[in-house]
Amino acid sequence: MTGSLGIEEKRRDIIYGVLYKITISLLFLLIFIIVFDILIPALLPPEYRSVFEERINIMHLISYLSVFLSLNIVDYVLGKHPVAIPIRLLSKFLLLLIVLDALSYGKLHGSIVYNDYVISIYFDISKPLYVLIIITLVLGFLDAFKKISGEEV
Amino acid sequence: MYAPLKLGIYLLGAVILLGLLSPLIVFTLETLTNPGVIMFRIKSAKNIDEEHYSVTISLVYNGTVTLYDVQVIIGNKTILTIPKLENGKEYITTINITKQDLKVASNGYILRFNIGGLYDFKYSVKKVEKK
Numbered sequence: 001m002t003g004s005l006g007i008e009e010k011r012r013d014i015i016y017g018v019l020y021k022i023t024i025s026l027l028f029l030l031i032f033i034i035v036f037d038i039l040i041p042a043l044l045p046p047e048y049r050s051v052f053e054e055r056i057n058i059m060h061l062i063s064y065l066s067v068f069l070s071l072n073i074v075d076y077v078l079g080k081h082p083v084a085i086p087i088r089l090l091s092k093f094l095l096l097l098i099v100l101d102a103l104s105y106g107k108l109h110g111s112i113v114y115n116d117y118v119i120s121i122y123f124d125i126s127k128p129l130y131v132l133i134i135i136t137l138v139l140g141f142l143d144a145f146k147k148i149s150g151e152e153v
Numbered sequence: 154m155y156a157p158l159k160l161g162i163y164l165l166g167a168v169i170l171l172g173l174l175s176p177l178i179v180f181t182l183e184t185l186t187n188p189g190v191i192m193f194r195i196k197s198a199k200n201i202d203e204e205h206y207s208v209t210i211s212l213v214y215n216g217t218v219t220l221y222d223v224q225v226i227i228g229n230k231t232i233l234t235i236p237k238l239e240n241g242k243e244y245i246t247t248i249n250i251t252k253q254d255l256k257v258a259s260n261g262y263i264l265r266f267n268i269g270g271l272y273d274f275k276y277s278v279k280k281v282e283k284k
Contacts, residue, residue: 135166
């Protein structure tokens with residue numbers, strides 16, 4: 001009786017955990033859309049808005065996020081199993097890929113037509129992205145080591 | 154053991170990122186609030202002979218962040234190079250250009266520089282040819 005109750009409790013924990021992961025991913029998607037699709041274009045002058053609006057492809061983002069969510073759920077269900085380590089690393093790198101893709105891998109460019117002139121702007125912001133890549137790699141490996149050592153992350 | 158280490162990495166990362174992004178944020182805000190941060194203009198143009206002109210160019214910068222490797226490109230020619238442009242500085246130079254270059258300049262130019270030695274920036278203006 002106690003055994004079946006334990007299994008039931010474990011199953012409930014897994015379901016809550018999966019729901020938590022789904023909620024977090026949806027929140028991430030919402031924050032991403034608010035920042036990149038609403039907030040940043042709103043701060044830009046009207047003539048530059050079109051440059052930024054072309055940047056974000058929501059369908060692209062949703063497909064990335066579906067894979068990210070699936071990896072997160074598999075990682076959660078696997079728990080402390082060693083297979084979960086590469087899956088966790090993969091999900092972290094995928095998250096990084098979403099950010100890098102949204103920022104065109106640091107090479108931002110766009111053009112607008114103003115009166116009789118085409119004004120083109122090119123920005124190279126790859127340096128802060130290198131830092132972001134290093135931080136993600138370090139945190140990813142730290143999480144992996146934590147999992148190997150047996151501590152819950 | 155891992156929690157303080159993770160927090161430390163997050164904090165260190167945030168500080169480095171903020172430090173790296175600060176010149177870009179300051180420059181972007183200054184450009185958005187004041188369109189006259191960088192003013193590039195041709196002060197005078199005199200004929201030397203039938204094909205050549207002596208042109209005096211002025212470049213004024215009123216931003217806080219130092220700009221490096223400032224280049225003004227007309228057509229395929231770099232007509233002006235300034236290694237370092239600081240706040241409040243006006244750079245005046247006289248160059249000799251051909252009649253053809255002057256014609257190209259009226260159709261567009263490229264302004265290229267590096268913000269705070271960290272971010273390459275290119276701004277190009279090109280006249281649309283009407284059919």
